[in-house]
Amino acid sequence: MKTNAINLTEKLAKFSEHWSPRVVAEMNDYQFKLVKLQGEFVWHTHRDTDEVFLVVQGEMEIGFRDRDVILKAGEMFVVPKGVEHITRAKAECHAMIIEPRGVINTGEADSKLTANNDLWI
């Protein structure tokens, strides 16, 4: 058993790449990942799972085909499975993603932004 608390700010200080989620914890078969967002991601869908975003610092947007949702620090949102979405951040935003182990960041999309999905930090 790990014996220390996981400090999100300290973990975020350990990497700088955008759109490259880093796993910080696992709960059963789910992972907690930190990510730095800036600019615009790619439209994609996760067919088999919901996906949670929780903003730690800054502000991001989750775009859907019929609306946008703004998320500020201390706010979270559940993207329902099967719903196409895109993430955006005008200024760098730090967020936590919670989803099952093995989920690919770009979902069903073919993109150069597809990241290694099990990078721990």
Add this chain to the structure above:
Amino acid sequence: MKTNAINLTEKLAKFSEHWSPRVVAEMNDYQFKLVKLQGEFVWHTHRDTDEVFLVVQGEMEIGFRDRDVILKAGEMFVVPKGVEHITRAKAECHAMIIEPRGVINTGEADSKLTANNDLWI
């Protein structure tokens, strides 16, 4: 689909009871619950699942039989399934709990602190 972000501070302002988790979101068959802790809970175990604590405000302690883990705002910890634990907070602490739907707060323990496990806010 819900269309607004979930603001944790706003949700926390809506209740005051200690040791009474309130569900704010679901992801697949997992729930995100907010809880206000003050004082000492009860020793208990969740036989079938890990349990995550993420501190939003204040400071809490997760006691194990062989050590204590201190959690401050912005810090999280995964209590492994099957491991007996107790939560404590000297001053009121606000935290998020993430675990499967249906988990009872007192686990296997028989306690007057057992709360309704599906109270939404």
